Amino acid sequence: MEGAVTVVLVSLMFVLSEINCQEAILHISNESTDREYCIVYNHSWTPISATLDAATEYPLVNLTSTSLCNGSGISPDVMKGKAVVVMHGDCNMSQKAIVAQKLGATTLLIAKNRSLVTPSAIESEYAKVHIPLALMRYRDFLEAQQVFGEGMQVKLYAPPYSKIDPSIAVILLISIVTVTLGGFWSGACERDRLNSGDTGGGGGENKADSGELFLYSPLKVVIFVAMMCGMLVLMYFFYNVLVYIIIAIFCLASASALFSCLDAVMEKIGCGTLNFSIQNWNLSLRSLLLSAVCISIAVVWGVYRNEDRWIWILQDLLGVAFCLNFMKTISLSNFKICVILLSLLLVYDVFFVFITPFFTKNGVSIMVQVALGPDASGEKTQGNMVEIPAEPQAPFEKLPVVMRVPRFSAPAQNLCGMQFSILGYGDIIVPGLLVAYCSRFDVWINSRRKIYFVSCCFAYLLGMILTFAVMLLSGMGQPALLYLVPFTLITSSVVAGCRGEMRQFWAGTTYEVLDSSREPLLPEGRTDCTVEGERC
Structure with a gap:
């Protein structure tokens, strides 16, 4: 036994x-309170600030009613100079990001109900995207809405770690x-x-x-x-x-x-x-x-x-x-x-x-x-990929x-x-x-x-x-x-x-x-x- x-x-x-992971932090605040949530990004594609103080703060626009595969029906005045959160949809992430930056958005957050995997695109699309892009849990966004309402200010930063x-x-x-x-x-x-x-x-x-x-x-x-x-x-x-x-x-x-x-x-x-x-x-x-x-x-x-x-x-x-x-x-x-x-x-x-x-x-x-x-x-x-569950997982x-x-x-x-x-x-x-x-x-x-x-x-x-x-x-x-x-x-x-x-x-x-088959270890005699x- x-x-x-x-x-x-x-x-x-x-x-x-x-x-080797690529997680970052979404800092949401208003005049009275603030909270932080997990986001996943691709540092070689859309780098973001390393500290909270260095990050630029933008008002957040809720566009989770759309996946932003195209800009039809959305006024540039709604998105210009703001961060925007949209739903994950059938089109790829680089397409969403290109549409968002054409409409004047400064940051794109993509809410998902499934696991958050490091964002990627085909090689030719990387150079076309110039705004930060990250994935967040949809449940985190719903929680933030309950806490902050519509007046949310957001910062994205990725604290460096040795x-x-x-x-x-x-x-x-x-x-x-x-x-x-x-x-x-x-x-x-x-x-x-x-x-x-x-x-x-x-x-x-x-x-x-x-x-x-x-x-x-x-x-x-x-x-x-x-x-x-x-x-x-x-x-x-x-x-x-x-x-x-x-x-x-x-x-x-x-x-x-x-x-x-x-x-x-x-x-x-x-x-x-x-x-x-x-x-x-x-x-x-x-x-x-x-x-x-x-x-x-x-x-x-x-x-x-x-x-x-x-x-x-x-x-x-x-x-x-x-x-x-x-x-x-x-x-x-x-x-x-x-x-x-x-x-x-x-x-x-x-x-x-x-x-x-x-x-x-x-x-x-x-x-x-x-x-x-x-x-x-x-x-x-x-390698440089990470996957984060979008919903709480049973241990x-x-x-x-x-x-x-x-x-x-x-x-x-x-x-x-x-x-x-x-x-x-x-x-x-x-x-x-x-x-x-x-x-x-x-x-x-x-x-x-x-x-x-x-x-x-x-x-x-x-x-x-x-x-x-x-x-x-x-x-x-x-x-x-x-x-x-x-x-x-x-x-x-x-x-x-x-x-x-x-x-x-x-x-x-x-x-x-x-x-019994082995000889003694001591020399003979x-x-x-x-x-x-x-x-x-």
């Missing part, structure tokens, strides 16, 4: 990024702190095990007494990755059913992980426990209180999981706990297993992000489709397998709908397993400077920085493992090679459980667990 849960969650944890949003720094901080803490925790557990004289569990389950699960067989690693691929494909075809199963599993797994993390903190700071018995059950007051807190947090997240304004905080908290507990629980027994697992997952990540769009009907990669959900059409729009279910931080420097985007910077749990867990192995190896060789652990964490940081740099330059989400795996594997190999410890680093330790005079 534990292995199945692992496959289900880990197979869906990879990076996605924010989209691609290097502060949310990226928050995501980077979350990832590096989680990887570092997870690796440190794994090393601390290994040190406690060695100090207690525990040499690991036996039997076919390959579990230590502490509950850790060791991956030691290359065949099992291959089967594990194959199951991940199968799970991702199943999610692609049966998303609407399986998403609820994943949500339920995440609630259980994250509550358990959060309990494990908080209990370890309580133990570290010396928080005592009050033990008592009920019939044959031995209970702890601390465990009961922690269980209640963790279950409550998971339940609150499950109930309000689609409330974007604040629920991301709980999702990130549960996600950090899940990743930490995963890195502490799942142990890679040697560097050979690390190389096999990380290399296979690198191929997996690249294939499902870059290759699968050639096989899907809508040209969206399976990884993006599964991570964002089939109903997130606006979020998946590529669609999203997989809880990403860290999410809202963009801080995108007021127009957040007015149209919250935008997030996203990092998949897999981009923390997968390199984190190697970091955890390096931390344990430092314990085995009694490295006081923790050279393997520190160097691998630094390599992870550099890999993440490169990932975000490429994402910002290309304007596309990147498979982070494409950069993280080479950085961490090569750095670890170089450190082991320079220290002359590659053989030990590659083979791992001797307390791991081996297949050796019965201790020392390497060149140092305890391993």
Whole structure:
């Protein structure tokens, strides 16, 4: 059961990024009040002011009774020097704009009852339009009419936002702190095990007494990755059913992980426990209180999981706990297993992000489709296009397998709908397993400077920085493992090679459980667990 849960969650944890959108703000006011609404425009076609103060204010004329495909029946005096709002109709937008500017309008707003898609036209029409053109929701215009009546003054502006949003720094901080803490925790557990004289569990389950699960067989690693691929494909075809199963599993797994993390903190700071018995059950007051807190947090997240304004905080908290507990629980027994697992997952990540769009009907990669959900059409729009729903949409279910931080420097985007910077749990867990192995190896060789652990964490940081740099330059989400795996594997190999410890680093330790078909890792005739005079 534990292995199945692992496959289900880990197979869906990879990076996605924010989209380059073209939203702007419609500022409507009168003498006593003002409000702002979301509009969509094409900055390369009809640019508008970057700030509210720089924008020119115009009175708004209501012509929603027409689609303005021609100027018949409309007096130029009605539109001259004013902004005008018309309905979306059968003719194209450039035709409406040409008619509007011939009649003297200064700005054209097109109200739509359907999704707002970035305005476009045939190439020859772009040069003919000289006035700002934008799309707005028809329901927003009706609301504005109720608030302001007929005396509306409007300004259009598009606040600039930096691609290097502060949310990226928050995501980077979350990832590096989680990887570092997870690796440190794994090393601390290994040190406690060695100090207690525990040499690991036996039997076919390959579990230590502490509950850790060791991956030691290359065949099992291959089967594990194959199951991940199968799970991702199943999610692609049966998303609407399986998403609820994943949500339920995440609630259980994250509550358990959060309990494990908080209990370890309580133990570290010396928080005592009050033990008592009920019939044959031995209970702890601390465990009961922690269980209640963790279950409550998971339940609150499950109930309000689609409330974007604040629920991301709980999702990130549960996600950090899940990743930490995963890195502490799942142990890679040697560097050979690390190389096999990380290399296979690198191929997996690249294939499902870059290759699968050639096989899907809508040209969206399976990884993006599964991570964002089939109903997130606006979020998946590529390049310089954006799609905003014209009517309030029922919240669609999203997989809880990403860290999410809202963009801080995108007021127009957040007015149209919250935008997030996203990092998949897999981009923390997968390199984190190697970091955890390096931390344990430092314990085995009694490295006081923790050279393997520190160097691998630094390599992870550099890999993440490169990932975000490429994402910002290309304007596309990147498979982070494409950069993280080479950085961490090569750095670890170089450190082991320079220290002359590659053989030990590659083979791992001797307390791991081996297949009966494999030879012991110690040289023939050796019965201790020392390497060149140092305890391993």
